[in-house]
Amino acid sequence: MIEARGLTKRYGAKTAVDDLSFTVRPGSVTGFLGPNGAGKSTTMRLLLGLDRPTSGEARVGGKRYREHRAPLREVGALLEARAVHPGRSARAHLLALARTEGIPARRVDEVIELVGLTGVARKRVGGFSLGMGQRLGIATALLGDPAVVMLDEPVNGLDPDGVLWIRTLLKGLAAEGRAVLVSSHLMSEMAQTADHLVVVGRGKLLADTSVTELTARTQDAAVTVRSPQAARLAVLLRGVGARSTTTGGADRLEVHGATAAQVGEVAGRHGVVLHELHARTSTLEEAYMALTRDSREYRTDDGARTDGDQPDGTAAEGAAR
Incomplete structure (x- = not known):
């Protein structure tokens, strides 16, 4: 289990992590989300004792x-997957780490096979692609067969097959009873992988919840309805406080401010024929963007906040260091 209690980290006037508390429990994959500069990398460093907390x-x-x-x-x-001496082979790197804690050489070969590097295990790491480097970093993390696994952006550089592999791996690790904390900017991947989410912004906790709960809580619910009497239905819906816009054709409406059941009831009471009626579920990306709207460090020219192009923390946390 991972426990953060009141974690705070300041670098001079910059507060990178601000009174952050959360728990990562065994048996689940917890997604660690937040815009660039939100404090994710600093939090992970605090958890691993690489930085000393100001408090907590x-x-x-x-x-x-x-x-x-x-x-x-x-x-x-x-x-940091590239934190390996470029002149060493993948196997030599893992073997050196294994010897520091009495881990047998056979475990080195096991993790090399697990991450798909058997064919290049004796090649120098300096010649590895980004994806191969990521796989070596994951092998390093799994070397001691640990009960807790923490991965920062593990899908960076992986092709679609690699992304599917890491998703399956993470779920498998959790199914074995391990506590898994993984950060990512890929919301679609987190939606398929994570059981639970911890979302931070500007160092503060924004959400500690499941994917389902987050999307349900933050979504601006929309109902799609198709009817040959769409114009009449739009007028009727305004009468109950709902707003609608025509989308994808004159017979199709997107309705806000009413549930699918309420739209159906209005149509039924007034004899309006419906050909289609369904509620559109908010995606994790939409829920995340709504939640972090006021917590992003970077802005586009039109003033809208946006994530930066640098890896997490490079501008905000790195400058603070």
Whole structure:
């Protein structure tokens, strides 16, 4: 289990993490989301003891990271996949780490096979592609067969087959009873992978909930209705406080301010024929964008806030360091 309690980290006048509390429980994949500069990478560094919190505490497996006598066996982490000596082979890198904690060489070969690097295990890491580097980083995280796994943007550089592989891997790790925390900017992937979400913005907790609950809570519900009497139905709906716009043809309306059941009841009372009626479910991306609208560090020329092009924290957290 991962526990953050009142975590705060300041770099001079910059507060990167602000009184952040959440729990990552065993048996589930928790997505860690937030715009660039939100404090995700700093939080992960605090959890791993790489940075000292200004206040609050972080515990992994019931202890602070530095209190674990064999940390690789307790916590597996990927923060920077390229943090490997380029002159070493993938197998040599993993073997060196394994020897620090008495992990047998056969485990090195197991994780190399698990991540699909068997064919290049003895090649120098400096020649690896971004995707191969990501796979090596994941192998490093899994080397000690840890109960807790933390991965920062693990799908970066992976092709579609690789994305499917990491999704299956993460779900499998959680099914084995491990606590899995994974950050990502790919909302569509998080929607398919995560059981739970922790969303942060400007260092503060914005949401600690399931994907279903987040989309239900933040969506601007819309109902699509198709009828040969669409114009009449639009007038009737205005009478009950709903608003509608024509979309995709004169017979099709998108309705806001009324549920599908309410639209159907209005149509039924007034004898309006319906050919189609369904509620449009908000996507995770839409819910996330609505939730983080006021928490993004970067703006486009028209003044709208937007995510930056840099990896998480490069501009805000990196500058603060």
